[in-house]
Amino acid sequence: MKIEKKFLTDLHRCYATSSTVIDGDRKILIATEGEGPCFMYEGEDFKQSTVWDGPGGTMSIIPIPGKNGDFLAVQKFFPTFQSEDAEIVWGRYENGKWEIKTLFKLPYLHRFDILEANGKLYFLGAVLCNSKQFKEDWSDPGKIYVGEIPEDLNKPIELKVIKEGLTKNHGYCRAYHNGKMVGLVTSQEGVFRVTPPESDDEEWAIEKIMDRPTSDVAVVDIDEDGEDELVTIEEFHGKHFRINKKYGDEYKIIYEYPKEMDFGHVVWGGKLRGVPTIIGGYRRCDKDLFYIQCTDKEKLEFETVVIESGVGPSNVAVLNEDDKDIIISANRELGQAALYIVTD
Structure with a gap:
């Protein structure tokens, strides 16, 4: 597996990484958590254009299923936790340019997602604190907020709280459980x-699956035994990066x-080039961006490879393509947006 870096741009406090599809073509999105822009990269040469110049404070960008490139994003969540004015905006690509509309304010909104269930789209928002x-x-x-997303986003989204008392409510990952799309909140x-309702008369279901203080989480069946492992950063912005395997109920x-x-x-x-893979990174000490793969599935032995040191990444997203995979990395501590092109 070969990895080649492609520098995209200098971007102070580079933070959010995502992608969307417009007219069948992939578009890469990268934004700052500071005051500043969101950029789009398209084509094989990754041509840069501007989605917005500001205000910034972008934590997450999530494409809206069934739309032609539309997305929701957080704005105004500024460092360091100056985010009482955090809000959700709707991005829509019309006539060669982006139109951005504020949908609602949700103070301290850090992570959110759009979950599909019962033929509907649901907003799930995790606020860092109240x-x-x-x-x-x-x-x-x-807290955790949820609400049904209407087909016409000009109509209001009615939010309700389904869970309170979540200290340092920082991390989120989309997953699947028993064939259903779910969200994991840390x-x-x-x-x-967190499982959305499967019918109009059902309520949201919330189940604690791990009892340790956790900052961030991902899921992957790293040993390909048919059951997902939990990959965690513990505690808040923590010092421990762990793979957790389920034995019984624990x-x-x-x-x-x-x-x-x-x-x-x-x-x-x-997966990178079809191989189950974990990507990790941290923003102090050596500031590594690294990946982990399982080399012995019986003995559960792992290989850890540093992709690049000194970059201090805040977030990554991955695009799996036929001839390559693309790691989109917000190398925050360098103030840099970059791609890592993975080939066989």
């Missing part, structure tokens, strides 16, 4: 699986990143 008096004030814990209280640690790390922030699970 309020703050100062940076390290965690006395007012976060906090000091553990990892929670997850047990089967791997821990061997180097000293701090401010863990990237965790992704999926």
